Amino acid sequence: MNNPTNDDRFDGLYLNVAQTARGIEPLLDTMFSFLRRKTDFFSGPQGSEDGTDVAVQKVNEVLAKHVQIYKKDQERKEQQQQLKKKKAAVEKVAKKEKESSSSSCSDNADIMEMGPDGEFDVSSSISTSGSEDDKAKPQSQDSASSSSTSVSPPVAAQNAVNKKVEEGAEKEEEGEEDGKLAPSKGNGGTVPGKYVWTQTLQEVNVTMPLPDGSRGRDLKVVIAKNKLKVVYRNETKVDAKLCKTIIMDDSFWTLEDGNKLCINLQKLNQMEWWEYVCDGDPAIDTKKVEPENSKLDDLDGETRQTVEKMMFDQRQKSLGFPTSDEQKKHDILDKFKKMHPEMDFSNAKIS
Numbered sequence: 001m002n003n004p005t006n007d008d009r010f011d012g013l014y015l016n017v018a019q020t021a022r023g024i025e026p027l028l029d030t031m032f033s034f035l036r037r038k039t040d041f042f043s044g045p046q047g048s049e050d051g052t053d054v055a056v057q058k059v060n061e062v063l064a065k066h067v068q069i070y071k072k073d074q075e076r077k078e079q080q081q082q083l084k085k086k087k088a089a090v091e092k093v094a095k096k097e098k099e100s101s102s103s104s105c106s107d108n109a110d111i112m113e114m115g116p117d118g119e120f121d122v123s124s125s126i127s128t129s130g131s132e133d134d135k136a137k138p139q140s141q142d143s144a145s146s147s148s149t150s151v152s153p154p155v156a157a158q159n160a161v162n163k164k165v166e167e168g169a170e171k172e173e174e175g176e177e178d179g180k181l182a183p184s185k186g187n188g189g190t191v192p193g194k195y196v197w198t199q200t201l202q203e204v205n206v207t208m209p210l211p212d213g214s215r216g217r218d219l220k221v222v223i224a225k226n227k228l229k230v231v232y233r234n235e236t237k238v239d240a241k242l243c244k245t246i247i248m249d250d251s252f253w254t255l256e257d258g259n260k261l262c263i264n265l266q267k268l269n270q271m272e273w274w275e276y277v278c279d280g281d282p283a284i285d286t287k288k289v290e291p292e293n294s295k296l297d298d299l300d301g302e303t304r305q306t307v308e309k310m311m312f313d314q315r316q317k318s319l320g321f322p323t324s325d326e327q328k329k330h331d332i333l334d335k336f337k338k339m340h341p342e343m344d345f346s347n348a349k350i351s
Contacts, residue, residue, distance in 0.1 A: 011216050012215060012216035012217030012219075013217070015215070015216045015255075016215065016216075016217070017030060041055050042055050076250075080202055080266075083202065083270070084200055084201065084202045087201050087202075087270070087271070088200070088201070090306070090310075091201075093310075094310055095290075097310070097315070100315075101315055101317075179282075179283070180275070180283045180284060180285040181282055181283070181284050181285065182284065182285060182288050183284040183285065183286075183288055183289050183290075184196075184198075184284075185198075186198030186199070186205075187199050187200070187273065187284075187289045187290065188204075188205075188284070189276070189281070189282060189284045190282075191277070191278075191281045191282065194208065194237065194238065195207055195208040195209075195238075195277075197277050199273065199274055201267070201270050201271060201272075201273070202266065202267055202270045203264060203265060203266050203267060204246075204264075204265040204267065204274060204277060205262065205263070205264055205265075206228075206261075206262070206263040206265070206277060207260060207261070207262055207263075208230065208237065208238075208260070208261040208262075208263070209259065209260060209261075210232060210255075210258075210259050210260060210261055211259065212258060212259045213258055213259070214232070214255065214258055214259060214261075215255070215258070216255050218232055218233050219231070219232055219253075219255065219261065221253045221261070221263065223246070223248060223251045223252075223253065223263070223265070224248060225245050225246055225247075225248045225268075226241055226242050226245055226246075227239075227240070227241050227242060228240065228242055228263070228265075228277070228278060230261065230263075232261075238278060240278035240279045240280060241278065241279045242265070242277065242278060242279075243274045243275060243276050243277060243278070243279075244267060244268065244269060244272070244274055245268040245269070246265045246266055246267060246268055247266040247267070247268055250266040251263075251264055251265045251266050252264055265277075273286040273289050274286075309324060312324060313325075
């Protein structure tokens with residue numbers, strides 16, 4: 001059920017009046033002129049003494065009500081903007097830390113070098129002397145590996161690296177087979193012949209081109225929590241289920257410049273990226289989405305601590321060390337061991 005204070009049934013009519021009146025004061029003059037000439041608004045009901053006082057009081061009440069609604073809407077929008085900046089900052093810092101960690105890992109991986117034949121050469125950094133068991137093997141068994149004197153651990157490391165490379169290639173091929181597109185500027189995409197769209201973590205913006213001179217009364221836009229429908233002059237442009245659920249009361253549409261329909265959809269889950277807007281649209285690869293730029297200094301104390309902890313944990317993982325939570329569990333276990341030296345913790349597992 002729609003909020004009566006957000007009744008948009010007459011938007012097209014009022015827009016036409018506003019365009020004709022050309023200004024707020026002329027628009028109000030037109031409205032009160034209608035009430036004065038065609039209704040008993042100023043005279044009041046039959047038998048009332050002074051209807052004008054009642055009329056003025058009623059206008060002030062309605063005006064005060066909408067002033068409060070406007071202020072609340074502005075406060076909510078400001079809170080959403082602040083939340084948007086914080087979440088974008090978290091995404092940006094996490095991405096930078098991930099890139100830094102990847103770079104650090106590649107610097108520490110110099111024990112493996114690419115040979116001229118395209119294989120990983122590990123003989124330059126790992127001892128090539130065989131084990132006692134290897135020396136005891138018959139020569140016939142070693143002939144197949146006589147060209148390489150590396151022992152099984154280097155071979156296992158090489159195989160592991162090669163396997164990761166193959167897995168990465170397979171994942172890239174799978175992504176291509178899925179037919180997902182790289183997101184365009186604004187982390188959205190284009191639906192040929194219909195519209196273009198962009199998104200942030202909080203909202204999705206759809207822009208649909210229309211013929212010049214279009215008016216609000218030419219459009220019928222229905223925004224439901226799981227569906228979007230757009231009809232232009234009895235022609236259905238969109239009628240499909242949305243990718244995700246939205247906040248219907250905070251979503252809206254506007255007609256700009258007489259040739260462009262702009263639809264703003266507020267996401268219900270503001271911690272995920274959309275692959276598309278409506279069912280049947282081309283999907284984008286959300287793994288390639290680039291969050292908005294921001295700085296760590298822009299965050300408040302609590303959010304900054306969360307981001308710094310996340311950065312530390314990512315760095316620890318990249319170096320093969322325990323995260324802050326894992327280290328805390330280890331410290332607790334070590335303390336418990338010291339308190340109970342008689343107990344056997346050799347098979348203890350920390351998860």
